[in-house]
Amino acid sequence: MNQELEILKRALAREKLARKAAEKILEEKSRELYLSSQKVEELLDDKSSQLQGLFDNIVDAYVVMEINGNIIKLNDSATELFGYDINNEKLNVLDLIYQEDIEYAMKSFDKLKRNGFFKDYEARIYTKEKEIKWVHINASIVFDKNKNPIAAQGIVRDITISRKSERMLIESEKRLSTLVHNLDSAVLLEDENRKIAVTNRRFCELFKIPVAPELMIGQDASNAAELSKNLFRNPIDFIRRVDEILIKKTTVLADEIKMKNGKILERDYIPIISNGQFNGHLWSYRDVTLSRNYSQSIEYQKQK
Numbered sequence: 001m002n003q004e005l006e007i008l009k010r011a012l013a014r015e016k017l018a019r020k021a022a023e024k025i026l027e028e029k030s031r032e033l034y035l036s037s038q039k040v041e042e043l044l045d046d047k048s049s050q051l052q053g054l055f056d057n058i059v060d061a062y063v064v065m066e067i068n069g070n071i072i073k074l075n076d077s078a079t080e081l082f083g084y085d086i087n088n089e090k091l092n093v094l095d096l097i098y099q100e101d102i103e104y105a106m107k108s109f110d111k112l113k114r115n116g117f118f119k120d121y122e123a124r125i126y127t128k129e130k131e132i133k134w135v136h137i138n139a140s141i142v143f144d145k146n147k148n149p150i151a152a153q154g155i156v157r158d159i160t161i162s163r164k165s166e167r168m169l170i171e172s173e174k175r176l177s178t179l180v181h182n183l184d185s186a187v188l189l190e191d192e193n194r195k196i197a198v199t200n201r202r203f204c205e206l207f208k209i210p211v212a213p214e215l216m217i218g219q220d221a222s223n224a225a226e227l228s229k230n231l232f233r234n235p236i237d238f239i240r241r242v243d244e245i246l247i248k249k250t251t252v253l254a255d256e257i258k259m260k261n262g263k264i265l266e267r268d269y270i271p272i273i274s275n276g277q278f279n280g281h282l283w284s285y286r287d288v289t290l291s292r293n294y295s296q297s298i299e300y301q302k303q304k
Contacts, residue, residue: 059077060077060155060156060157060158061074061075061077061078061080061081061082061135061155061156061157061158062074062075062077062078062153062154062155062156063078063153063154063156064142064151064152064153065093065151065152065153065154066150066151066152067113067149067150067151067152068092069092069093069094070090070091070092071084071086071091071092071093072086072151073086074086078156081127081133081135081156081158082096082125082127082128083127083128083129083131084128095126096125096126096127097123097125097126098123098124098125098126098132100124101123101124104123105123108121112139112140112141112152113141113149116140116141117138117139117140117141118137118138118139119138120136120138121136121137121138121139122134122135122136122137122159123135123137133158133160134158134159134160134163135156135157135158135159136156136157136159137154137155137156137157138154138155139152139153139154139155140152140153140154176198177198180198180199180200181200181201181213182200183200183202184202184286185202185284185285185286186200186202186203186205186206186207186284186285186286187199187200187202187203187282187283187284187285188203188221188224188281188282188283188284189280189281189282189283190221190280190281190282190283191279191280192278192279192280194220194221194222194281195218195219195220195221196216196217196218196219196220196221197217197280198213198217199213199216199217200213201213203285204216206265206285206287207224207228207231208228208231225238225239225242225243226239230260231259231260231261232257232258232259232260233258233259233260234258238257241255241257245269246281249271249278250271251268251269251270251271252267252268252269253268254266254267254268255267255268255269262289263287263289264287264288264289265285265286265287265288266285266286266288267283267284267285267286268282268283268284268285268286269281269282269283269284270282270284
């Protein structure tokens with residue numbers, strides 16, 4: 001499960017970085033071209049190779065609309081995304097907005113008119129076939145030479161798949177968190193920078209941490225051993241062993257340690273590795289005092 005979570009996280013992060021870089025370049029180029037336009041008719045009739053080349057080479061959907069929302073130009077990607085052919089049918093942006101997102105869309109459009117642009121708009125849209133898709137939009141106003149707004153332009157990215165991946169990631173993290181919180185073992189999951197990702201109530205109780213597990217998330221765990229060493233019968237050996245495990249980054253199972261209060265713990269350590277890359281540490285502590293004492297009692301009876 002941890003490996004799947006890491007793969008999803010890294011894939012989403014790479015996609016977002018690539019999207020930001022591409023959108024910045026595209027928006028700058030398109031805005032430069034459109035700022036030279038003088039009226040909406042020129043947008044419709046512009047036959048320049050530069051403008052046509054821009055539309056032909058944008059992978060994402062590209063939309064130009066009048067201030068009242070009537071769409072006047074779509075590139076091929078936009079036509080494919082929305083399913084409309086504006087050469088043969090009229091289309092207003094209101095026809096695309098998902099019903100539950102209308103209020104958000106109107107507020108964003110007001111921001112567009114007021115500020116001249118908006119970024120990172122994410123909402124649902126209807127295609128012509130009433131399929132629901134998630135889109136990410138960066139948009140800006142087109143002005144004539146007298147600085148009068150004459151149109152709006154936007155780069156539209158279909159993020160339906162990434163939204164589903166994010167939802168899967170969130171659901172997986174919730175399942176993992178629920179599992180950890182309900183374990184009888186004390187569990188601590190750290191990321192590659194030793195920041196706490198997940199822990200549970202049993203861990204806080206065992207190590208005398210006076211806060212809820214949820215408040216531990218994001219905290220630096222690098223000094224955890226130092227802070228808790230005095231709970232153990234041999235504090236120096238406890239620290240030395242933790243350091244040894246962290247250096248080797250190899251799986252350790254049933255590592256026995258004894259506490260000052262008489263408890264005997266078994267510690268497991270599992271390094272989290274995905275595609276050959278180290279991603280974190282998983283620690284688990286089990287109280288085996290009763291079972292060890294029972295075993296010793298049985299052994300003692302046998303010897304008698």
